Amino acid sequence: MDAPPPSLRSSSRRRFLGMAAGVPLAATGALALGAGTARAATDSAYVMCYFTESPDMLAADYGLHLAVSPDGLEWTPLNQNNPVATPTAGSGGLRDPFVLRKQDGTFVVLATDLKGTDWTYVSQYVHVWDSTDLRTFTGYRRMKLHDMNTHSWAPEVFWDAGRGQYGVIYSAVNSSGHNVIMVNYTSDFVTAGSPQVFFDPGYDVIDGDLAVGVNGVNYLYFKKNSTLVGARSGSLDPGSFTEFSTAVSHGGTEAPTLVKSLASSGTWYLWGDTWSPNGVFYAWQTGSLAAGSWTALDQRTYTQPLNSKHCGIQPITATEYANLLAKWGTPVWNRLKSYNYPARYVRHSNFVGRIDEYAFDPYTDGMWKLVPGLADGSGVSFQSVNYPTRYLRHYDYALRLDENDGTSTFAGDATFYRTAGLADASWASFRSYNNPTRYIRHSDFVLRIDPVSTTTDKQDATFRVGY
Template sequence: MSRALTRTGALLMLVCLAFTSLTVTTRREAAALEPFTGYLMAHFTGESANGEQIYLAHSRDGLNWSDLNSGGPVLLSTVGTRGVRDPALVRSPAGDRYWIVATDLRIASGTSWNDAANRGSTSLVVWESTDLVNWSAPRLVNVAAGIPGAGNAWAPEAIYNPATGDYVVYWATNSARNGVTKHRIWYARTSDFRSFTAPQLYIERPGSQGIIDTQLVEVPNSVGGYRYYRASADGHITIEASNSVLGSWTTLGNLSHLGISNGTGGGNVVEGPMWAQFNGRNEWALWLDQYATGRGYLPVTSTNLGATGNFQHRSGYSMGGNRKRHGSILNLTAAEESRVLGRWGASTPVNRLQSYNYQDRYVRHANLDVRIDPNVSPAQDAQFRLVPGLANSSGYLSFESVNYPGYYLRHYGYDFVLAANDGSATFAADATFRRVAGLADSGWSSFQSYNFPDRYLRHYGYLLRLDPITDAQGRSDATFRVTS
């Protein structure tokens, strides 16, 4: 073959590769830019026993919210302090990956605010998903470890930065710097929410004034004159603007004209600013948590973020049954909205599994082991939601724990445990069952394994196992009543 032909072939190959790459990139970007149809809010509810966990709410219009998952938590932290606050929802530019990043803090455990701020966790809690409904187990990332004297890592947020092709994760840390101990905003960069660069100072206010609860929003077409806007709690709710995430920022003002502050200006004292653009129009809501009065979130809105005087109070909103504390809002495509509502929108009944041959005993988890016991306490240890099967949603089901959402009954070495869904195909198969007529009584139910169809869920010595059933004793042990 001649050199000319070789060069021509190589050129054609490069053109094909470039076209393929462009097509894939365009397709991914197009998928991420589908019209938005709804809104998803991640939040916590307060310092109750389960309040410092991940809750979700949904809205069609961006003003009126409904609690998802029957008002219960969607994800529980089992790492660090075993509590989370201030969750941030993050979507990749391609719309094919999502993260929740949250503060590792549980005041309900008896931790004082002084200890939490000065001797608290310097880690953030991260969950990861490819579809917004199936989430990884939580993991800790110690983002503030490199800050001398760091006392905490609070109120994290993250935004994709096209200038660097990765994500800027930013949060507040209380530490001494130049002889002054206060909260400042720090940032680190990451491409995978696993490995992070060393922390860098992002925002510092003059003198002794601290700053916390910063949240950025990117504005299409630079409405108001800037591409990015950020709101922070620093005594006021201060609004700043910039044309780059890590560039210089211009202070636009605050919300004192609305009688709103973060304490310094008095009036309605709020925190936790939370941005959301209304779908299909150039109008933005800035939600503010009225923590000082316990009245929950209120929205102020603007059609031009370039001047703080454009913000006005907004009426005609409702927040649902749960109290919403500091969180974030994600605009949803139709496909995302369908998945979220399909998973958590319906009110899934809470059930128990009653043993056929020991009718005073119910299936329950205890220290993540699974057995049958009488008089289960707390009662939620014996309560499950029968949800569509993780491995096959057609004719199969999985058992999701009520008090450990995201944890499922699964077999492991033919023994049963309660475990967090790790997103793997093996986990999904191990946690999926077909409900069939009871082997000992057709009026009851038995549960056939998805990946070992010759085996059934049964108790043996009061412990749950996955066994082949060959005799009358086994049939009785493998029969249960699904009851409320």
């Protein structure tokens, strides 16, 4: 859950009127395998759920968004990055969605009941949907978790095999005035048992994310002082987890999401979201959750969905992946990431072509339709999404966004041939149609067409075409 500013968090704490201490439960017995969810034998891809915001809130949308990925690193937004479901009760919006495959193979989606950033809004409920295939969402309702005067932030779910129930963990404020991670148990996601304190290390923690039964150990990652930290336990009993890992962060980081690689045994990824509407995701990798140490991934290797915030990630089958793409479609637009500055994307600003650091507003400045070349249909032209009568073209070798005047000169200036990336053949480079010795490249972050010869030139002229 995106934490509010400290002043509002203090007032949120003062709103707490009292919370019963967690009641110890009997030992849970055998633990669930994998990540605490029912896992299909043929899982080979992933689905991500999220909401959207951007720096000036032009992308603010508090409905349920989905994206898919074959590797858990590069993501394709579904439904043109529009919501696939929107709450109609409570605040009328959601944050922090989470998707779980239940023991019967169907899915349940939970989310914080909060629209926007009104941190004074208090809800004892979470939003809930059922879904057989993530293409239709039924049974929308809110599930009440407690009667306390505190929030129910960032709900996530795990299967507790010993109890034969699902545990719903979420962030709330305790009687000492700091956020803890609570748990309620449910069998049907309609009614929940009494709230208990699941994890309270004595300081403020939010955004719990569990990996259950990994070589007999359960791992809980959470936000502590704007860093991501792990705790572990041999059981799922409330109060049994002990902090152990090295903290990781990139600025103020929250919303940890643990993802097991389906392609590499033992490899796990840890996603984190930066606080503020910028919502930049960063990712780390480890070969062993038990080690508690992480290595930052090169940003060339992953791309978050446009404007995504506080995600949840679930493995899916190849059939489910294909069906989701068939149902919702891929975006009609693309984004272009710089190879040697992978935090930056191609955009226009004041009609000048350049690469700027994600995230920015208007976010539509960085969205492009790659259409058949205006001068040669075997090439491509870059049509602006928010100025559809304008295209990227070169003029005195500098790239700018101009109105298509219908002339052959404009068509030639706005046409490029896509080639294998000059610095990495799995990426792309773009050669000018009417200046065939020159390629689109950035120089001091401004786009132009130049001859390319050096290693740096080739890196400047290489881009990833994605979403």
